[in-house]
Amino acid sequence: MENENDGYGLSAEKTSKQISPPRIDYLPRIPKNYWPKIGLIGTGGISDFHLKNYKAIGLNVVAFADHTAEKAKAMRDKYYPDAQVYEDYRKIFERDDIEVVDITPHPQDRLPVLREALHAKKHVLSQKPFVLDIQEGMELIKLARKNGVKLAINQNGRWAPHFSYMREAIKSGLIGRPVSVDFSLQWDQTWIKGLAGFEKIHHMVLYDFAIHWFDIASSFMEGQQVKDVYASAVRFDEQLYLPPALASCIINYEQAQVRMAFNAHTTLGEEDVTSIVGTKGTLRSRGPGLNKQPMMEIYTETGEVKVPLEGSWFENGFQGTMGELLCAIEENREPGNGAESNLKSLQLCYAALKSADTGKVVSIVT
Structure with missing residues (x-):
């Protein structure tokens, strides 16, 4: 007798058609006429x-x-x-x-x-x-x-090609409202061994490094109400440097969640993956390192496509921050990387540090 629950837990097979790449303006902007x-x-x-x-x-x-x-x-x-x-x-x-x-x-x-x-x-x-x-x-x-x-x-980091593409795609409504964002990073930061400037930073991962990810997460979740943060940091005996190499964080919103997982001691098999699931689709990028992500995977109700990405974090990023400020001055508006926006990112970061130190969930007051 066949069990009607056979296959439980397996997704139904789907055949998705290929669609044309959506028009997403993710590259850094420069002013039209303002060159101070x-x-x-x-x-x-x-x-x-x-x-x-x-x-x-x-x-x-x-x-x-x-x-x-x-x-x-x-x-x-x-x-x-x-x-x-x-x-x-x-x-x-x-x-x-x-x-x-x-x-x-x-x-x-x-x-x-x-x-x-x-x-x-x-x-x-x-x-x-x-x-x-x-x-x-x-x-x-x-x-x-x-x-x-x-x-x-x-x-x-807001203008790293994959992050900039994701932010602008969300703004365009391509995947609807984000309901989950997952950052999974395994990279080798053992080069800091013996460097006092880094080894003295206890939260080298959650603060000095992940401050970019708190800012990026905040830009992805713009307009959604944040509730609380839970974070942890762990050191293991075989580490080559003093600060905890392992860290994680969960940021709860009213109707969404951001999850971060970091391993800064991955000497073999480095990988960086970002996935955003929205109410109407999914965005995903991955690469062996932080500087370049070669492709954006897009899954929508109408089909799917892989879009090659141009540039790198350490090019687009530094061009993007100053370029956005100059464009904002020229257009008489607030820059996207303005200080007020950044305070929301810092609030997340400092809540995560407090949570990791106390082992408690930290509420965000807005």
Whole structure:
């Protein structure tokens, strides 16, 4: 006698037709006619990626500031040899011809520089994490508004090709409302062994690394009401560095969930997979590393398609953050990577750190 439940748990076989790739504008934007003079404050290692990509899209960096003049001169000579170098960053704020500043120092050193830049009525791109205290971030937002300038954050992961495609596809309504987002990352970060700057960060994964993913998740879930966060971090004996290499996080929304799983000690078989399931379809990308994801998988009610992706995180990302700020200034609107939007991302991140430290679910108050 046949059991009517035979096959329980197996999905019915479906034959889906191939559809044409949808039109999704995911590549970084640049201004149409606004090409201001830009000043860069802080010429540490990350500034190399800023400058390389600014040069690639034709931006006009005219001044460098760093308390170590030789570092600033080296970056100046490499990318913009006609630019002026200052040891005192305030000299940049005194220049009326400079309208936009890119401020890259670490958070505790950056806060007073941000305040001075906004008082000087300069448009600002701030390195991430924006602030260590949400209240300080709110005060900076008020100051920017008072002085009529834009304040954006260098959350460059938003313009990684796969993440940018997903965000814009969601905005277009392609897959309806997202009900689940899954980030699964296994990568090798054992290169930090012995580097005090990293090994001293207990939440190296959930904070220094995953801050990008909290920001990306927040951009995917824009308009949905977040409820609470649960996170954990685990260290194992065989690790080559001190901070916990394993971490996870669940972000609950009223009618959706974001799930993150991280293993930063994957010395063999690295993989990065992102899946978004919506009420009308699914988006998925995968790759052996974080910088490039070759293909976007799209599954909709009308059919499915695989779309090749252009560019990489460390190109599109740094072009996208500054490009979006300049477009926002030109179009007199808030930048998509604006400070107010970023505070929502930081709220998720800091709730996750508290949860991992206490072992408790942390409610989000909005």
